[in-house]
Amino acid sequence: MKRxxxxxxxxxxxxxxxxxxxxxxxRKEPITVGRIVTTALxxxxxxxxxxxxxxxxxxxLETGPASLYAHVRNKAELDDLLIGTLSRNxxxxxxxxxxxxxxxxxxxxxxxxxxxxYPGIARAALSAPPNNLDTLRITEGMLAILLAGGVxxxxxxWAIDAALLYVxxxxxxxxxxxxxxxxxxxxxxxxxxxxxxxxxxPHTVAHVDELNAGVGHERFExxxxxxxxxxxx
Amino acid sequence: MKRxxxxxxxxxxxxxxxxxxxxxxxRKEPITVGRIVTTALxxxxxxxxxxxxxxxxxxxLETGPASLYAHVRNKAELDDLLIGTLSRNxxxxxxxxxxxxxxxxxxxxxxxxxxxxYPGIARAALSAPPNNLDTLRITEGMLAILLAGGVxxxxxxWAIDAALLYVxxxxxxxxxxxxxxxxxxxxxxxxxxxxxxxxxxPHTVAHVDELNAGVGHERFExxxxxxxxxxxx
DNA sequence: AGTTGACACGAACACTGTTCGTCCGTAGAA
DNA sequence: TTCTACGGACGAACAGTGTTCGTGTCAACT
Numbered sequence: 001m002k003r004x005x006x007x008x009x010x011x012x013x014x015x016x017x018x019x020x021x022x023x024x025x026x027r028k029e030p031i032t033v034g035r036i037v038t039t040a041l042x043x044x045x046x047x048x049x050x051x052x053x054x055x056x057x058x059x060x061l062e063t064g065p066a067s068l069y070a071h072v073r074n075k076a077e078l079d080d081l082l083i084g085t086l087s088r089n090x091x092x093x094x095x096x097x098x099x100x101x102x103x104x105x106x107x108x109x110x111x112x113x114x115x116x117x118y119p120g121i122a123r124a125a126l127s128a129p130p131n132n133l134d135t136l137r138i139t140e141g142m143l144a145i146l147l148a149g150g151v152x153x154x155x156x157x158w159a160i161d162a163a164l165l166y167v168x169x170x171x172x173x174x175x176x177x178x179x180x181x182x183x184x185x186x187x188x189x190x191x192x193x194x195x196x197x198x199x200x201x202p203h204t205v206a207h208v209d210e211l212n213a214g215v216g217h218e219r220f221e222x223x224x225x226x227x228x229x230x231x232x233x
Numbered sequence: 234m235k236r237x238x239x240x241x242x243x244x245x246x247x248x249x250x251x252x253x254x255x256x257x258x259x260r261k262e263p264i265t266v267g268r269i270v271t272t273a274l275x276x277x278x279x280x281x282x283x284x285x286x287x288x289x290x291x292x293x294l295e296t297g298p299a300s301l302y303a304h305v306r307n308k309a310e311l312d313d314l315l316i317g318t319l320s321r322n323x324x325x326x327x328x329x330x331x332x333x334x335x336x337x338x339x340x341x342x343x344x345x346x347x348x349x350x351y352p353g354i355a356r357a358a359l360s361a362p363p364n365n366l367d368t369l370r371i372t373e374g375m376l377a378i379l380l381a382g383g384v385x386x387x388x389x390x391w392a393i394d395a396a397l398l399y400v401x402x403x404x405x406x407x408x409x410x411x412x413x414x415x416x417x418x419x420x421x422x423x424x425x426x427x428x429x430x431x432x433x434x435p436h437t438v439a440h441v442d443e444l445n446a447g448v449g450h451e452r453f454e455x456x457x458x459x460x461x462x463x464x465x466x
Numbered sequence: 467a468g469t470t471g472a473c474a475c476g477a478a479c480a481c482t483g484t485t486c487g488t489c490c491g492t493a494g495a496a
Numbered sequence: 497t498t499c500t501a502c503g504g505a506c507g508a509a510c511a512g513t514g515t516t517c518g519t520g521t522c523a524a525c526t
Contacts, residue, residue, distance in 0.1 A: 011425050031474075054514060064475045065514080071473090075514060123356070126405055131425055136437060139444075143436035154443040155455075161444075162403075162456035166395065169402035172359055192244050192364055203376035204369060210387040211372075211394075222388075223395035223460070230459030264505075287483060297506045298483080304504090308483060 011131060031061060033071045037081050041118060044082070048175070049120030054078075079124035084134035086114040086121070092141030100149025101228045107142060108167050108224055112217065115171035116179055122172035126165075139164070151231055159231055163224060170220055186212060244364060264294060266304045270314050274351060277315070281408070282353030287311075312357035317367035319347040319354070325374030333382025334461045340375060341400050341457055345450070348404035349412055355405035359398075372397070384464055392464055396457060403453055419445060 029035070039060045044052050054065040054075060061067075072078045090110045093103050115122045128135065139160055146156035177185065193201075193208045204211065214222075262268070272293045277285050287298040287308060294300075305311045323343045326336050348355045361368065372393055379389035410418065426434075426441045437444065447455075 011428065015428060015430065053512085055512085058475095066475050066477090066516080067473080069515075070475095123359075126356075126359075126402060127409060130410075130422060136426075136429070136434065140434045140437045143440065147436060153440045154446055157440060157444040158447065158452050158455050159459060161452060162399065162459065165402035165406060165456075166399055169359060169398035170395075173398060176360060177363075189363060193369075195244065196369070201369065201373050203380060204373045207376065207386045207390060211390040213387055214391065219391050219394060222391050223398075226392060226395065226460045226463030227456070228459075229463040230461070286481085288481085291506095297508095299485080299506050299508090300504080302484075303506095 015133070031063060031067055031071060033081065035061060036068055036071055036078065037085050040078060040082055041085065044118040044121055049118065049123060052079075076127070080128050080132055082118070082121060083125050083128050084132045086118065087111070087132075087134040087138055089114050090138055090141075092138070093145070095145045095148035097148045097150065100145050100151070101225075101232070103145045104142060104163070104228055105221060105224055107138065107145070108163055109217070109220075111138065111164075111167050112171050112220060115167070116174060119175040119179075120172065122168045122170075122175065125168045126172065146231070155231060159227060163227060166223060166227070170223070180216075264296060264300055264304060266314065268294060269301055269304055269311065270318050273311060273315055274318065277351040277354055282351065282356060285312075309360070313361050313365055315351070315354060316358050316361050317365045319351060320344070320365075320367040320371055322347050323371055323374075325371070326378070328378045328381035330381045330383065333378050333384070334458075334465070336378045337375060337396070337461055338454060338457055340371065340378070341396055342450070342453075344371065344397075344400050345404050345453060348400070349407060352408040352412075353405065355401045355403075355408065358401045359405065379464070388464060392460060396460060399456060399460070403456070413449075 036057060040052055040057050043056055043060060054068055057078075058065040058068055068078075072081065090107060092107065096103060115125065125135075142160045142163070143156055146159065147153065151159070174181075190208055190212055193204060193211065196205055198205050269290060273285055273290050276289055276293060287301055290311075291298040291301055301311075305314065323340060325340060329336060348358065358368075375393045375396070376386075376389055379392065380386065384392070407414075423441055423445055426437060426444065429438055431438050
């Protein structure tokens with residue numbers, strides 16, 4: 001149940017690699033971490049996170065699953081790599097004190113969209129250890145935005161934590177019900193809520209429409225808006 | 234990836250069963266849903282959600298895993314039953330317009346504590362279909378609180394959705410890192426953050442302490458506080 | 467030439483959820 | 497009373513999972 005820690009040396013190696021990350025990729029096509037990650041992301045994109053197995057990735061690379069273990073320690077590390085890779089697609093704005101709220105919602109929205117592009121992968125984000133440099137980059141960017149907006153450091157730090165948890169949970173849930181949710185599914189949920197006995201569920205039955213309202217990501221922006229407005233108080 | 238829906242008839246049966254739920258349990262001890270659920274919860278409580286397999290539950294009941302399928306459709310349904318069962322332990326206060334904020338935090342705290350009592354089970358909450366009568370009871374109770382506090386219905390509904398997502402994500406994450414988190418683990422995280430290059434992570438390095446501050450559930454209450462204060466604006 | 471280390475990968479292991487088929491017991495019908 | 501049908505119990509087997517172990521190959525180094 002507990003996460004297994006990487007060693008301090010591995011962490012130091014990751015940091016050192018930061019300075020070398022701009023080198024061009026090797027010319028040959030052996031099995032590499034990069035190919036594994038690219039293949040895995042394509043698989044998740046097309047078939048969802050549950051379809052991501054070592055065997056499926058290996059098959060797509062025309063090899064056996066054992067071959068992957070020369071490059072990734074285990075499945076959890078591959079999951080972590082995927083989260084890191086998609087996190088790199090989030091572009092961080094230069095902090096603008098007058099627009100910190102909009103900037104935060106923008107960054108969270110980008111991350112949300114990355115997660116939704118790979119259905120179910122948010123679950124890996126929830127499981128990921130807190131030492132991934134790519135996700136820490138996003139935290140750093142969010143910190144910069146909030147601090148520039150005058151939010152006290154501790155409030156900023158804690159709010160970022162909450163926002164990231166919310167983004168993951170929201171997108172994971174959205175992936176499960178299908179995003180966008182098929183209209184027939186939603187109609188069914190509505191119908192079922194209306195079947196509830198009023199004696200026990202008076203408010204629910206009275207507000208079925210509100211409980212299920214929201215087009216696109218309105219609920220997402222509403223929730224994050226609450227969080228950020230709370231910061232503003 | 235998508236959830237499989239139960240039939241409309243099954244839903245109606247669940248509702249009808251609401252009126253019969255107070256009957257005493259049968260005297261005999263055959264394998265029942267109740268025994269399966271109780272056994273499963275005990276297993277999760279002691280060994281975490283990842284240890285929950287049909288085989289493990291069956292073994293604890295001194296039978297084979299196939300026997301469970303006469304009572305639960307599949308593992309996902311068992312997971313859903315577990316979430317429903319623990320949700321029943323959440324007691325809903327009579328709404329008090331003057332204390333709706335504190336009441337909401339109390340209800341969320343209770344749910345949080347139930348989830349933490351069963352490490353990792355929050356993942357099942359994130360996966361659960363939105364038609365579980367026991368979890369809907371909590372939604373109903375929260376709606377009552379917020380509406381009594383004067384929150385508009387749609388805002389109330391959407392805020393509850395966000396709060397529940399946050400509770401699940403928070404507790405799932407907490408389970409993974411161990412709750413309470415061992416001091417040595419946290420010290421290690423701190424040390425690693427301090428190893429980051431200031432050139433790329435200036436704010437993170439400057440605010441390592443704030444990023445990792447918070448005793449007990451301070452961060453939880455802070456985040457929910459933001460959400461609810463945002464509602465108050 | 468011989469040695470070493472890294473990569474590749476098949477076979478096998480321990481484990482997962484689930485289905486299928488068979489048996490048994492009970493209740494209801496004839 | 498006997499027979500039939502149904503529901504529960506559950507072993508065997510299936511398809512699938514992540515991972516380890518052992519072996520072979522190749523390239524670089526001594």
